[in-house]
Amino acid sequence: MQVIEYYDDKVVRLFLLAAAVWGIVGMSVGVYAAAELMWPALNFDIPWLTFSRIRPDHTFGVIFAFGGSALMGTCYYVVQRTGHTRLALPRLAELTFWGWQLVCVLAMTTMPLGITQSKEYAEPEWFVDILIAVVWVSFGAVFFGTLARRRIRHIYVANWYYGAFIIAVGLLHIVNNIALPVSLTKSYPVYSGVVDAMVEWWYGHNAVAFFLTAGFLGMMYYFVPRQAQQPLWSYRFSIVNFWALISVYMWAGSHHLMYTALPDWVQSVGMAFSLVLLMPSWGSAANGLFTFNGSWARLKNDAAAKFMVMSLVFYAAATFEGSMMAIKTVNSLSHYTDWTIAHVHSGSIGWVAMITIGSLYAMAPRALGQPAMYSQKAMEVHFWLHIMGLLMYVGSMWTAGVTEGVMWRATNADGSLTYSFLDSLIAIRPMYLIRWMGGVLVVSGMVVMAWNLWHTAADARARIIKPIPVPIPEPDPDQIPSPIPAVS
Amino acid sequence: MSDWWGHLTGAIIVVMMVTFICIWAWAWSGRHRRTFSRMAELPMDDMAAPTVSTKIATRKSGA
Numbered sequence: 001m002q003v004i005e006y007y008d009d010k011v012v013r014l015f016l017l018a019a020a021v022w023g024i025v026g027m028s029v030g031v032y033a034a035a036e037l038m039w040p041a042l043n044f045d046i047p048w049l050t051f052s053r054i055r056p057d058h059t060f061g062v063i064f065a066f067g068g069s070a071l072m073g074t075c076y077y078v079v080q081r082t083g084h085t086r087l088a089l090p091r092l093a094e095l096t097f098w099g100w101q102l103v104c105v106l107a108m109t110t111m112p113l114g115i116t117q118s119k120e121y122a123e124p125e126w127f128v129d130i131l132i133a134v135v136w137v138s139f140g141a142v143f144f145g146t147l148a149r150r151r152i153r154h155i156y157v158a159n160w161y162y163g164a165f166i167i168a169v170g171l172l173h174i175v176n177n178i179a180l181p182v183s184l185t186k187s188y189p190v191y192s193g194v195v196d197a198m199v200e201w202w203y204g205h206n207a208v209a210f211f212l213t214a215g216f217l218g219m220m221y222y223f224v225p226r227q228a229q230q231p232l233w234s235y236r237f238s239i240v241n242f243w244a245l246i247s248v249y250m251w252a253g254s255h256h257l258m259y260t261a262l263p264d265w266v267q268s269v270g271m272a273f274s275l276v277l278l279m280p281s282w283g284s285a286a287n288g289l290f291t292f293n294g295s296w297a298r299l300k301n302d303a304a305a306k307f308m309v310m311s312l313v314f315y316a317a318a319t320f321e322g323s324m325m326a327i328k329t330v331n332s333l334s335h336y337t338d339w340t341i342a343h344v345h346s347g348s349i350g351w352v353a354m355i356t357i358g359s360l361y362a363m364a365p366r367a368l369g370q371p372a373m374y375s376q377k378a379m380e381v382h383f384w385l386h387i388m389g390l391l392m393y394v395g396s397m398w399t400a401g402v403t404e405g406v407m408w409r410a411t412n413a414d415g416s417l418t419y420s421f422l423d424s425l426i427a428i429r430p431m432y433l434i435r436w437m438g439g440v441l442v443v444s445g446m447v448v449m450a451w452n453l454w455h456t457a458a459d460a461r462a463r464i465i466k467p468i469p470v471p472i473p474e475p476d477p478d479q480i481p482s483p484i485p486a487v488s
Numbered sequence: 489m490s491d492w493w494g495h496l497t498g499a500i501i502v503v504m505m506v507t508f509i510c511i512w513a514w515a516w517s518g519r520h521r522r523t524f525s526r527m528a529e530l531p532m533d534d535m536a537a538p539t540v541s542t543k544i545a546t547r548k549s550g551a
């Protein structure tokens with residue numbers, strides 16, 4: 001019996017569009033925040049334009065709006081392809097798209113008005129939080145529903161990462177945001193004092209772990225072999241890395257609270273787990289990079305592959321740096337300085353943004369019914385703009401961070417501080433200028449990508465692309481891996 | 489630290505180490521070799537149209 005089924009790519013296209021738009025919005029806000037640090041008068045004394053109000057808009061915009069849209073879109077794409085089945089619950093899937101966009105718009109408009117829980121990366125107030133929880137559970141239902149109707153018995157490793165991302169982020173979000181609303185726009189968390197701090201950084205750190213790492217590793221494990229046109233270097237190694245990564249990450253959150261009121265032993269546990277974490281992190285980075293073995297020549301004229309390779313290099317670099325920063329003595333220098341900001345952005349503009357851009361370039365033509373992106377040259381231009389901007393950003397913030405760290409701890413013979421805080425600010429001003437310029441380059445690259453996607457999407461806009469049929473194999477008793485009978 | 493707490497944490501560590509070794513053993517067992525090598529190629533099934541040029545598509549494995 002032959003069934004004809006088509007991949008459901010409409011919702012994938014919607015998320016693709018959203019990722020391109022939110023990327024520009026979120027990073028432009030970052031550029032504006034960077035400009036305010038350089039030229040403070042740019043806030044014009046308007047409350048909603050002040051640094052404190054737009055900074056969370058930047059972080060929410062890039063992590064949840066840009067990253068989230070890209071993750072959900074690629075997740076829907078990958079889970080269908082790796083299971084040889086179409087999406088379960090397609091209407092709910094489309095609802096997750098509109099729901100998520102509503103979440104992003106609500107969060108990004110309320111935070112500058114001062115409506116905030118003041119918990120980093122969890123700023124939106126309770127009514128947005130509830131909406132996030134609803135959308136997230138629906139996202140999970142679509143994902144696991146699709147897995148349940150797969151036609152390949154073994155679940156491809158990318159889905160393990162996506163699945164961990166969905167379950168963990170749901171858990172983190174709900175536990176961290178338990179609060180008592182006192183009005184529509186104000187709520188108080190049920191936690192207080194050091195418990196609040198620990199819950200917040202258990203959440204914050206695992207947002208890095210499961211949102212900015214596990215989710216994007218899902219993307220990596222699918223799109224890297226696909227783009228390299230090589231099988232994954234070691235499939236079994238990817239499984240060991242998966243379990244190691246998710247079991248170690250959960251315990252490392254206290255490295256954000258070194259030398260605070262948190263009990264000393266909890267800080268040490270965080271430090272120890274952070275050091276162990278380097279192994280599964282480099283395991284995945286190596287697996288991705290070695291997958292390119294034998295197809296390095298591709299890099300010459302394939303900008304998507306370039307983005308992927310550099311993202312893996314930055315993933316390895318940022319995780320190495322993170323493990324070092326988790327050592328208490330190093331942290332005593334780096335904490336509160338721009339070194340943290342350098343680490344964050346080598347992880348986010350380096351790893352997160354580049355794996356996303358590479359994967360979007362790989363996925364977009366297929367999802368938009370084209371043989372290739374509209375302009376290869378524009379992809380190349382984007383790559384160089386991005387890498388230049390990234391190096392300027394990270395290089396300047398490392399320099400600024402170490403400068404601050406060293407100046408703040410310098411003392412005179414009588415024990416008084418050698419430098420005032422103002423001295424350190426003046427010393428790093430040139431670095432703030434370079435960071436801002438780097439940001440402008442990165443955003444320009446994002447605009448180039450949006451332009452390129454717009455042209456690639458010409459047929460999709462005209463609604464003349466054909467859906468892609470699901471390959472449904474003839475029943476074959478010896479098939480590897482063993483098939484599961486289709487449900488319909 | 490009380491005695492029973494020390495025993496409990498010790499036992500948990502042993503359980504975690506054994507679990508970890510079991511995961512390695514599971515992943516490396518010959519039983520999965522054929523499945524895993526097919527899975528490692530799964531992403532390439534989708535490459536009817538690569539992003540660079542349509543010529544490279546000749547290596548695509550039909551699915």
Ligand code: HEM
Binds near residue numbers: 028058067341353443
């Ligand atoms: C155009 C590129 C970007 C620029 C110019 C930029 C700029 C900034 C600025 C000025 C800050 C505040 C730093 C401070 O408080 O001193 C910041 C923080 C942050 N940015 Fe970006 N950013 C960019 C891209 C991104 C991307 C792509 C991501 C994530 C995917 C990201 C994630 C973050 C995070 C998580 C923080 C908070 C860091 C912390 O609290 O330690 N940024 N960014």
Ligand code: HEM
Binds near residue numbers: 319334
């Ligand atoms: C082995 C992996 C990693 C370890 C051990 C690690 C460790 C650390 C440490 C020690 C800090 C500084 C905490 C402080 O002094 O306040 C930090 C901050 C941060 N890291 Fe990582 N990191 C790792 C990977 C990553 C990756 C891949 C990203 C991703 C994009 C990332 C994003 C961040 C962010 C956003 C912060 C700033 C949090 C804040 O203060 O707002 N980290 N990390």
